[in-house]
Amino acid sequence: MSREIRLSTVRGMDDLLPEEMIVKRTIEDAVRRIFNKYGYQEIETPTVEHYEIFEVKSGEEIRERMFIFVDRSGRKLVLRPEMTVPAARLVATKLKSAPLPIRLGYIADCYRYDEPQWGRKRRFYHGGFELFGSSSPAADAEIIQVSRDVFNTIGLKEHFFKVGHAGTLRSLMEAAGIAEVEQDLILSLLDRKRVDEALSLMEECEEKKVIEKLVNISGNVEEVLKKGYDLMSSWDKAIKALDNLSEIIDLARSAGVDSKIILDLGFARGLAYYTGFIFEQYIPGIEIAFNGGGRYDKLTEMLGGKSLPAVGCAVGITRIQQYLIEKVGVQNFNTSNTTALLVNVGEGSLHYAVKAAAVIRDIGMSLELDVTGKRIPAAIEYCEKKGIRWLVIVGEREAQQNTVTIKDLQTRTQIEVKLDDRSALLNAF
Numbered sequence: 001m002s003r004e005i006r007l008s009t010v011r012g013m014d015d016l017l018p019e020e021m022i023v024k025r026t027i028e029d030a031v032r033r034i035f036n037k038y039g040y041q042e043i044e045t046p047t048v049e050h051y052e053i054f055e056v057k058s059g060e061e062i063r064e065r066m067f068i069f070v071d072r073s074g075r076k077l078v079l080r081p082e083m084t085v086p087a088a089r090l091v092a093t094k095l096k097s098a099p100l101p102i103r104l105g106y107i108a109d110c111y112r113y114d115e116p117q118w119g120r121k122r123r124f125y126h127g128g129f130e131l132f133g134s135s136s137p138a139a140d141a142e143i144i145q146v147s148r149d150v151f152n153t154i155g156l157k158e159h160f161f162k163v164g165h166a167g168t169l170r171s172l173m174e175a176a177g178i179a180e181v182e183q184d185l186i187l188s189l190l191d192r193k194r195v196d197e198a199l200s201l202m203e204e205c206e207e208k209k210v211i212e213k214l215v216n217i218s219g220n221v222e223e224v225l226k227k228g229y230d231l232m233s234s235w236d237k238a239i240k241a242l243d244n245l246s247e248i249i250d251l252a253r254s255a256g257v258d259s260k261i262i263l264d265l266g267f268a269r270g271l272a273y274y275t276g277f278i279f280e281q282y283i284p285g286i287e288i289a290f291n292g293g294g295r296y297d298k299l300t301e302m303l304g305g306k307s308l309p310a311v312g313c314a315v316g317i318t319r320i321q322q323y324l325i326e327k328v329g330v331q332n333f334n335t336s337n338t339t340a341l342l343v344n345v346g347e348g349s350l351h352y353a354v355k356a357a358a359v360i361r362d363i364g365m366s367l368e369l370d371v372t373g374k375r376i377p378a379a380i381e382y383c384e385k386k387g388i389r390w391l392v393i394v395g396e397r398e399a400q401q402n403t404v405t406i407k408d409l410q411t412r413t414q415i416e417v418k419l420d421d422r423s424a425l426l427n428a429f
Helices: 018-038 051-055 084-092 137-154 166-175 180-191 195-200 206-214 221-231 236-254 317-327 350-362 376-386 396-401 422-428
Strands: 048-050 067-070 076-079 102-111 123-132 160-165 260-264 277-282 291-295 310-316 340-344 367-369 390-394 403-408 413-418
Touching (some): 018 102, 018 123, 018 137, 018 317, 048 051, 048 084, 051 076, 084 102, 084 310, 137 291, 160 166, 160 236, 166 180, 166 206, 166 236, 180 195, 195 206, 206 221, 221 236, 221 260, 236 277, 340 350, 340 376, 350 367, 350 390, 350 396, 390 396, 413 422
Parallel strands (some): 160 260, 340 367
Antiparallel strands (some): 067 076, 102 123, 123 310, 277 291, 390 403, 403 413
16 A cells, blocks of 8 residues: 655745745845854854753753654754754854854754744744853843844844843842742743743742732833832842843943833743843734844853853744745845846757857856747746846857847847857846
């Protein structure tokens, strides 16, 4: 009995058609331009990693959604669910002697067993910036800057930031005698908006009362800071964290970041390795974040490397791609890189056609050679559908005279030029 072959993609994982790839590449190009602008060096790590490196401090929500398998040697492996941990692994090992600070960038596919919905796939791409070796608030402010620049370069200039500080909530829980493992769980629950469940894990104390108020305070930076200082005045570590966050925002403003910033004192992120400043970046009208990150000062040490302060972010390339395709449309992107089509008509020499195509490509033109025997009307129709401007025609006469006929489909004019006259060929296009 023959087995049925499934031709659909695995749930939550998409094929990308040529026009969708153009949108994706546009986003990736924007990310890479910002790599170069700020001095981030691009890296690549394996899609498959050892389970243990994510078990350390990825957070309950990530651990529950990893694709886990055992290889033939019995090793427990995962498809990477995110890229900060692999970048930290690289810094803890192969880059342990590199001069500080280390600025790393990446564009990578990640995998999580999420329930597929808008903006949430099981396979998705991140474009990330990770800065290792600096505890300066200027490093945190730089991550806000690169995030602003990526979105502005893509054309998403109406974005805004939500910012917070893991240190405020952690310091309060520490003062209440809550161990770090329990802190991680409480912050994970707060990130998933399960506030009552998170608070139920804390015994009645002053710190719990403050946290209960903090989770409902967000808005204008100056107003929220004032409320935060008033509420946490008795806890020095919490105030120090708030001072740090205030300075990061001031530095970002000094660097020219004029994006809207919302300060949320009850803000938490699902990854348990965050130690300080955290943020997410949004587009108006969409509830789900398109970028997020923060400070994670203990991660390289947890992975066996030396202690290094670090901060970074991961831009949601797949999420932005979906937004642009639906809201802007693929027609607004350059859907064809081809500028010319060469057709061989009549009894013309196929040998001459492939030679002419090679010569024209050699002068820098992007050209398709028709290999289906199209007549000129069909070739023009094909060009119009694909957005190709130039039709290059060769036939028996052109082959005998060593020429090509070049037709401009925009102006409906045409010219015949010698194939060995590079200057005339360039001027004809």
